[in-house]
Amino acid sequence: MALIISLTPILYLCCFGLFVSSVLSAKARHFKWEVEYMYGAPDCLEHVVMGINGQFPGPTIKARAGDTLVIHLTNKLHTEGVVIHWHGIRQLGTPWADGTASISQCAINPGETFVYRFKVDKAGTYFYHGHYGMQRSAGLYGLLIVDVEEGKKEPFQYDGEFNLLLSDWWHKGVHEQEVDLSANPMRWIGEPQSLLLNGRGQYNCSLAAHNSKGSGLPACKFRGNERCAPNILHVMPNKTYRLRVASTTALASLNLAIGKHKLLMVEADGNYLEPFWVNDFDIYSGETYSVLFHTDQQPTDNYWISVGVRGRKPATPQALAILHYQSTTASKLPTIAPPQTPLWNDYSHSKSFSKKIRARLLGSQNPPPITNHRRIFLLNTQNRIDGYTKWAINNVSLTLPPTPYLGSIKHGFSNAFDQKSPPDSFVNTYDITRPPSNPNSTYGNGVYMLKFNTTIDVILQNANALNANVSEIHPWHLHGHDFWVLGYGEGKFTKKDENKFNLKNPPLRNTVVIFPYGWTALRFMADNPGVWAFHCHIEPHLHMGMGVVFAEGVHLVGKIPDEALSCGLTGKMLRSKTHN
Amino acid sequence: MALIISLTPILYLCCFGLFVSSVLSAKARHFKWEVEYMYGAPDCLEHVVMGINGQFPGPTIKARAGDTLVIHLTNKLHTEGVVIHWHGIRQLGTPWADGTASISQCAINPGETFVYRFKVDKAGTYFYHGHYGMQRSAGLYGLLIVDVEEGKKEPFQYDGEFNLLLSDWWHKGVHEQEVDLSANPMRWIGEPQSLLLNGRGQYNCSLAAHNSKGSGLPACKFRGNERCAPNILHVMPNKTYRLRVASTTALASLNLAIGKHKLLMVEADGNYLEPFWVNDFDIYSGETYSVLFHTDQQPTDNYWISVGVRGRKPATPQALAILHYQSTTASKLPTIAPPQTPLWNDYSHSKSFSKKIRARLLGSQNPPPITNHRRIFLLNTQNRIDGYTKWAINNVSLTLPPTPYLGSIKHGFSNAFDQKSPPDSFVNTYDITRPPSNPNSTYGNGVYMLKFNTTIDVILQNANALNANVSEIHPWHLHGHDFWVLGYGEGKFTKKDENKFNLKNPPLRNTVVIFPYGWTALRFMADNPGVWAFHCHIEPHLHMGMGVVFAEGVHLVGKIPDEALSCGLTGKMLRSKTHN
Structure with a gap:
């Protein structure tokens, strides 16, 4: 009944930003994307998902502030239109590229290609997603990371970075969900079956069965290379890492914590924050944050990154990822139980966090006009x-x-x-x-x-x-x-x-x-x-x-x-x- | 465990052609249709279906030869295009109204309306259905009955008529079926869970449990007014009826028989046949037939109309409807077991039937040219x-x-x-x-x-x-x-x-x-x-x-x-x- 996962081979998440950034420069970046339905296993149960170029979630875009993105989006669905919204990008001068059906553009017909061409003018953590019907819920989403311009620096330092794209997942297909929600009487879709981190969750089992009390779920078993294997963030001791977190949940408000590690909030929705420390933070659908953390804990252990539901009585287990200190042996799971998500209805906790968020007034960020029209x-x-x-x-x-x-x-x-x-x-x-x-x-x-x-x-x-x-x-x-x-x-x-x-x-x-x-x-x-x-x-x-x-x-x-x-x-x- | 169905109140099928035909005349007939997904219960299990104006199957169109149909079709789907093909109508002079996506027209966008305007030039039994992706399998279909021109007569006589639209039904949604069929390796959708007669089937139960041997299914229980209640054809003794049968199955080849009643084949696909008698007949997807039968059997009993699978090893129970002699009491089920469908692989039976089909050379029907180009x-x-x-x-x-x-x-x-x-x-x-x-x-x-x-x-x-x-x-x-x-x-x-x-x-x-x-x-x-x-x-x-x-x-x-x-x-x- 033990969790069997190898911590070593999954390196794709490690320090990606570090070695990629050196080859990036301000320019037009071209992408050829095809959107289609495909089989995935978001929470280990096989299910139809929306994918881009065979990937779920869609590819992570890395760019620099000032770049122009040119995405040739081909609709390979059989009967459905599609659009993609570039969430957080202001589309200055290109409102037709905002990717919202019925608002900025006509949906792209099956078999046809639409070219999204727009500038990412501002560094930050963004994401993209479908904005037609409930195609976002179906899995049409991915990350869009914009680094600062070449030669410029972030107003904080870090040694490596990781991304976590948060989403929630239902076993009922979105077409049926749409009919449910439109029915009379309305049929509520209920709480998600799983939470996903970078498109990976584990349904009906727990990664932390060995050290979690009362989840009641059996231990997850992996043979290796499962598409739903947990995310592992490989860190070196005594370094500072940036964790970019974006939530594209259909419903769930979430809270994220890393066992034993404090988090320094530095960015929200592509804008710098006056940094402040937290033990955990709430993130609502549509929001992004960057947090810094120091790998200053016992390097012979590993630690859970946990994400749980807030604001609705949760019926969905916490999602877990592993913060892996590279000094530990490959298969060692965290010995300490995952951080517990604050009580779902502890709104004072949520409000306290929201009210701490302040802008860091640097170059581009100004205070608002003092009056309104x-x-x-x-x-x-x-x-x-x-x-x-x-x-x-x-x-x-x-x-x-x-x-x-x-x-x-x-x-x-x-x-x-x-x-x-x-x-x-x-x-x-x-x-x-x-x-x-x-x-x-x-x-x-x-x-x-x-x-x-x-x-x-x-x-x-x-x-x-x-x-x-x-x-x-x-x-x-x-x-x-x-x-x-x-x-x-x-x-x-x-x-x-x-x-x-x-x-x-x-x-x-x-x-x-x-x-x-x-x-x-x-x-x-x-x-x-x-x-x-x-x-x-x-x-x-x-x-x-x-x-x-x-x-x-x-x-x-x-x-x-x-x-x-x-x-x-x-x-x-x-x-x-x-x-x- | 008894089948409880009232035979009296369901009169909608009875002799519809008789009293409607007197009010029909050659003209333009206008229809306003909205296509949407809705909940139905095709085989008693609730399932999302495609409906037209809230109906599944779609409304039956009744017209006369020479009429022009004008169908304002509005797409009320959330993200999918739609078209409707008028199966068997030749679209003389209106090829853009054939309703085949990628061939005759662009699919109608969500929220938009396309006007199908075409002449039904020839009397006969037709149907219509979606022709985009697998929307036909999703339930987008209905009957299109064209009577002879006012004042003209069919080359056979009958006292009343009934329609049976045959289809097959899967519990897996068509979007998933599409992904299955397009997957590598391909995932075959398997045999249908149910056969439907006019959109009604009964999953996992038998209407004829009381007199069927070995089906092994329990008796269906109805409280009345179920959307999946069986079709009942109400007939008077010693009359001649026309049964129009159309098959819009996604997969199944079918055979139809009426217990104890011989069937006279008179029309196929909107063309007259040299009449011939059969005990049962095969019907393949896309075909229509008209058969005549005499109600010359013991009028104190009722009789099963049975439809079963041919040509593939069946994993789907026969579909049943009831031929109800109005002289019998309301609740009396047929005492004789339903006709058994010929063995699925008895192809000689099928071929023998196909080879009997000959044109009845009347006015419009001619023999073919004797050579080809x-x-x-x-x-x-x-x-x-x-x-x-x-x-x-x-x-x-x-x-x-x-x-x-x-x-x-x-x-x-x-x-x-x-x-x-x-x-x-x-x-x-x-x-x-x-x-x-x-x-x-x-x-x-x-x-x-x-x-x-x-x-x-x-x-x-x-x-x-x-x-x-x-x-x-x-x-x-x-x-x-x-x-x-x-x-x-x-x-x-x-x-x-x-x-x-x-x-x-x-x-x-x-x-x-x-x-x-x-x-x-x-x-x-x-x-x-x-x-x-x-x-x-x-x-x-x-x-x-x-x-x-x-x-x-x-x-x-x-x-x-x-x-x-x-x-x-x-x-x-x-x-x-x-x-x-």
Whole structure:
């Protein structure tokens, strides 16, 4: 019943950044990718996954700030369209390359190729993923690591680096999940069967059976070379390592810890943080962090890296990886039990962490403007429309139109979507502590038209879901921008909460959480011509309507590639012009 | 453990044609259809199915010869394209409405609507189904019944009519089936779990447990109104009924019998037959038949209609429906056991039936030209390409291109597909009795360019598959035409087999079977401008490359709707013209 894994042969993770960086230089980097369904074994159980060039997760892109990425993406699916979103990349000047179906482009047809060409202007930890239907949940994701420009240095030092891409995994296929979520009555997909680290998890067994109390799972058995073998991070004693962590979970909020090792938070969503030490940290879907740690522990032992669920009553075992001190013998498993994830509903732990996050004001990072031009309140509610369970923002549940907004706005199609703007706020008397008194809501696909180059505040207001005493975590992700996180608070936001805003060194992020029954305030400059999704990064929540659309300066957008406009009304327009 | 079904309330099938036909008249018939995934229970187990307007199978279309059907088909799938093929309708003058992705049109994008507008010129029993990926297997199908023109009469009489749409059903979803079939090594999908009659089957139980020997299955229990409750055909004694039967199975060849009732074959694939009596008949995927039967049996009993598998070792129980004499009490199940399907490998039974089929030469049906302008031999083989299992025709395994042929040929895109014609024959020394000596094959997407208005013979030549002593049944379906079935034979076709051709009254069909190790000869006029698939109607076989493409008189094709050309090179052409 012992865990049999060889710690030596799996070297692919080791210090990759160290020897690759020397051959990188600022340039155009070309990739030819094919997306297809294939068999994988994400948690040791064989399952269909979405792969890129036969890999799951997709290939890790390594680039330098200032590089242009040119990804020729060919759709090898049989009947489905596909797009890829480059999460955290602002797509300055290339809004059509944002990879969001119905918003920035038409989905790529089976057999066809779309070329994503965009600049990665800023060093940081990013990832990419499908943004059509629930293809992200199906496994269409990978890491995108942008190093600093040649000759420049990070504002911190390290001897090696590792990447961990976090995801969650269901045994039910995503096509069925989509039908479940759209059914009346809605069938909730439940908690994930497994958590995956770099696409690897272990279902129904424990790597740490020999030293974990009460997991009740038998020890995992490996013969070697299993696709689901655990990640092993090979380290030398007394060094400093950078661990880049990105979460592309469909649902789970997570917490990461490394046994006995403290973690120094240095980067979030591609922006530097004022460094601070933690024992563990929460990471929500859509977020990335870099942490530094010193290999200052007993080098004759190994240590568990553990990742567990937060914010929902967990029904999914912790995911584990091994921090392997290279001085130890090859097969020695950690003798100390894995760190325990904080209690799922210990929100004070989560809030304490979130509130510690501060920007490190270096060259490119500035404090926000001290005033805003417009403030938009977004009430997050769970609703019912004709018996269907939906999520709605200010009582509107987003249904994406067949013609992508970027093209329809640029070309002035007034019939492509609701021309009436969705509301900037919600009724003052709304009781966020109870289920909606009238849970009825409406479908909509209107757009928040933001005046170009104005400062926008968004107050994300959480509320009670349909069931009493339930308010969920929602990580909100903004495309095309980083925003300043001005603050978090409890209950309903009031004018006097402004006084608590951090206007000095709020962190720049592209994703931020709202806590149950709380609010989160953020500010951004509407300075990137394009149309941008802003949505809950929980895949089923977005599927059920939890998002809004911002448009700004679309008249300044350059020539959109025809391929991005080939569907819906813009496709018709382009085709019909031949007859004029 | 008794079967509890009420025979009285389910009247929807009864004599529908009788009272509907009086309100029909030649005209344009408009339909608004939405295709979506939904939950159904095809064989009592709940499963995601493809539905139209919330129905599975899709709605039955009733029309009259000469009518124009106008179907506004909206794709409500989340990420998949969709098309619908109108199986058996020749699409005279409207080849872009044939509903075959990659051949006649671009798949309809999610959220978009395509209008199928075409004439049903000929009375008969037809059906429609998805023709993209394996969407037919997913349940996208329904019946299309065309009555004779107002004031005209069928060449036979009957008092009422019923429809039975036959299909087979797997518990594994089609997306996974597609991955299985495309995997290396290929994973065969196996035999279906259930056979469905009008979309209804009963998994793991038997309707006839009380009078069937050895099925070993427990009796089905129904509380009433189950979506998988058996079909009940309510008849009056001493009448004549027309039973229209269509098979849209993904794999199974079937045989149908009605206990104690003889069947008079009168129509096949929308063409009249010289009537002949049988006790049971085989029906292959893609075929339709009309049979007449007299309700001349003991009217105090009821009778089983049974459908079972032929040509493959069956692992699927017979499907059953009930012929209910209305004089019997409501709950009385047939006292006589269901007819037993002939042994699966009793090919002489099958061949005897096929060879009895003769055209009834009335007005529109003529004997074929007595000579041909071109004869194409098509060798059917199972092959391996780089380890992938494929089916190939003359050593070419069809891979459909992203730009539909109709548009790319009409607009002269020489880079849209292989410009070299696939071969008209195969090497003379090929040994059809053994596995291919060199199983290697090639992918291809070339087209057989047929000179317009010429007479084409096709000799379909069966052969041994990859495993020794295996040769499978393949029902071949031709789009856009009916063909004359000139004859069937054993072994390799030779010149002298021509002497056995029936040139006097061969049946006109759109689908014909090749028997194991045998050949089938057919003839058709290349007189319908367009591009037409000719393929094995077994869905996984087509998925694995078992088809060819014919093109004829494409220069005579009228204006193709832009919507049919919106993808691939034609889409690019239409869009780029705006910049000239």
